[in-house]
Amino acid sequence: MRARPPVTDWATDFDHLDPRWVTDPFPIWDEMRTACPIAHTERFQGVYFPSRYADVRAVAYDTDHFSSRRIIVRETPPPPIPAPPITSDPPEHRPARMVLLPAFTPDAIKKLEPRTRALCNELIDKFIARGTADAAVEYAQEIPVRLIAHMLGLPENDGDLYRRWIKMVLEDGITDINAVIQASTEMQQYFMQHVQARQQAPGDDLISYLTTVEFKGQRLTPENVIGSLRLLLIAGIDTTWSGIGSCIWHLAKTPPDRIRLVKEPDLMPLAIEEFLRAYAPVTMAREVKQETTINGCTFKPGRMVLLSFPAANRDPEMFPDADKVVIDRKENRHAAFGLGIHRCIGSNLARLEMTVAVEELLKRIPEFTLDGNVTWSEGTVRGPRKLPIRFA
Amino acid sequence: MADPKRLKIRVDPDKCQGHNRCKAVAPELFVLDDYGNAREAGDGTVPAGMEDKAYLAKSNCPEFAVEIIED
Ligand code: HEM
Ligand code: SF4
Numbered sequence A: 001m002r003a004r005p006p007v008t009d010w011a012t013d014f015d016h017l018d019p020r021w022v023t024d025p026f027p028i029w030d031e032m033r034t035a036c037p038i039a040h041t042e043r044f045q046g047v048y049f050p051s052r053y054a055d056v057r058a059v060a061y062d063t064d065h066f067s068s069r070r071i072i073v074r075e076t077p078p079p080p081i082p083a084p085p086i087t088s089d090p091p092e093h094r095p096a097r098m099v100l101l102p103a104f105t106p107d108a109i110k111k112l113e114p115r116t117r118a119l120c121n122e123l124i125d126k127f128i129a130r131g132t133a134d135a136a137v138e139y140a141q142e143i144p145v146r147l148i149a150h151m152l153g154l155p156e157n158d159g160d161l162y163r164r165w166i167k168m169v170l171e172d173g174i175t176d177i178n179a180v181i182q183a184s185t186e187m188q189q190y191f192m193q194h195v196q197a198r199q200q201a202p203g204d205d206l207i208s209y210l211t212t213v214e215f216k217g218q219r220l221t222p223e224n225v226i227g228s229l230r231l232l233l234i235a236g237i238d239t240t241w242s243g244i245g246s247c248i249w250h251l252a253k254t255p256p257d258r259i260r261l262v263k264e265p266d267l268m269p270l271a272i273e274e275f276l277r278a279y280a281p282v283t284m285a286r287e288v289k290q291e292t293t294i295n296g297c298t299f300k301p302g303r304m305v306l307l308s309f310p311a312a313n314r315d316p317e318m319f320p321d322a323d324k325v326v327i328d329r330k331e332n333r334h335a336a337f338g339l340g341i342h343r344c345i346g347s348n349l350a351r352l353e354m355t356v357a358v359e360e361l362l363k364r365i366p367e368f369t370l371d372g373n374v375t376w377s378e379g380t381v382r383g384p385r386k387l388p389i390r391f392a
Numbered sequence B: 001m002a003d004p005k006r007l008k009i010r011v012d013p014d015k016c017q018g019h020n021r022c023k024a025v026a027p028e029l030f031v032l033d034d035y036g037n038a039r040e041a042g043d044g045t046v047p048a049g050m051e052d053k054a055y056l057a058k059s060n061c062p063e064f065a066v067e068i069i070e071d
Helices: A019-023 A026-035 A053-061 A093-104 A106-110 A113-130 A135-140 A142-152 A156-175 A177-200 A206-212 A222-236 A238-253 A255-263 A265-278 A347-364 B021-025 B051-058
Strands: A038-041 A047-050 A132-134 A283-288 A292-294 A297-299 A304-308 A384-386 A388-390 B007-011 B030-032 B038-040 B066-070
Touching: A047 A053, A047 A297, A053 A292, A053 A304, A093 A106, A093 A206, A093 A222, A093 A347, A106 A347, A113 A132, A113 A135, A113 A142, A113 A347, A132 A135, A135 A142, A135 A238, A135 A347, A135 A384, A142 A156, A142 A206, A142 A222, A142 A238, A142 A347, A156 A177, A156 A222, A177 A206, A177 A222, A206 A222, A222 A238, A238 A255, A238 A265, A238 A347, A238 A384, A255 A265, A255 A347, A265 A347, B007 B051, B021 B030, B021 B051, B051 B066
Parallel strands: A047 A304
Antiparallel strands: A038 A047, A132 A388, A283 A304, A292 A297, B007 B038, B007 B066, B030 B038
16 A cells, blocks of 8 residues: 655655554654644655644634635545535535535524444443443444434434545545545435435424425535535544544543543533544645745645645644643634634534533443553544554 | 723624623623523623623633623
8 A cells, every 4th residue: 555655754755644653643744844834745746744733723724725615635536526615616605515514503402312332322322331341432423323314303213324425525535536436426326315305294303404405596406415525424523533542542541530520510511622622623725826935935836735734733832742632722713624714513423422421431331441552543634543542 | 809890892793603601601791692602791880899790701712702801
């Protein structure tokens, strides 16, 4: 697989799939931030990497020069597969986003809390007697898959299908473009049958909402609806899985924080925000649309920019003790859910899932430790993919 | 603290992107519209005793959309 040579200079030849970057990117980013705050590479047909908060923010806000039509750095750019609003720029972006927002407000998401708690406990029931678990595979992974299925009104057991498509798009697709195309075709067919069924008999789920919602007096076309569903699936699962996994990983290797959260459960909201800051799962990308200069670096059209919210979140200029996880950090303007017009639509849902997942786990299993090797996903979404824990 | 200053908050609607952090840390001081974007509750006056919450909301808004005005 690894046709690319190992990296010798992170400032001018970085590779975000290098095993060192995948396992522990933080020292690399710290070095970049001081040596060369906007690094670049000729790999992947040319990519820039701003590592300071201010520069990440500047790129995220500048939709004139930086386009979202490509948001993943790949070896070969695929034919554009639009997934509004995440792949849209102004002015198309806003209407596509407005359609989805009402389904994701804090009040709308709050209704999912009972199902989320029940779901977490059902999962814990399956492994608690064993005294060990893979918290990434048996717990973190299952929560967003089942909850999104629940929200869309789809069988919770179709999770294996979703995970297959997501892996094809986000991981295999970085080097194998056919995987992306194949996954899109399969999703299209799968969702089409469900959309048609809801058009006949709408229910109280998100697919029904999308098939019946009117925008400027018009319903969405089935293609629009399917595009949104595809996006919600791709955007909502690996991301949250990674967020939950990183929380558990941190608590497994940091007993003082785990003990404190058991004793002071009111700290949970602050702690979750801090985990989101320190282990932000998502790195997006932009395509340079027009030449521009930020912080002395010229961005050339056609090249990509990795928009690393995780690196921005570790910038000591923005966050005192940026490299420390401070679970009661009070001022926390972290960028884990993005900055500017593409702010994550699912942020309230993701926060609910992360909070409930950690709360229920700590209630049932207040003491646990790491129990073997942890592996991490690579590319757009970073989180533990194997997370063995022991609690007997 | 003797007689704290009267504070007023304001959400800049052009900057707010609906992260809902303000609402989470100071639910009494903000209201959300149907799309999850925030506005100051009422005329933005911060009731006595809630000054800390107002500052917390400001310092947790990722878009720097929350302003605090000291009367
Ligand atoms: C911890 C979990 C999550 C993280 C860290 C995360 C992160 C992000 C980030 C950084 C963006 C900005 C993309 C950009 O600037 O190009 C984004 C956008 C988006 N996210 Fe999430 N996300 C998470 C969970 C979810 C969930 C659960 C859903 C929905 C079910 C979701 C749906 C979306 C959508 C639809 C967008 C596009 C918004 C737009 O372009 O206007 N995300 N997410
Ligand atoms: S935290 Fe900031 S961006 Fe988010 S809703 Fe409040 S004012 Fe708007």
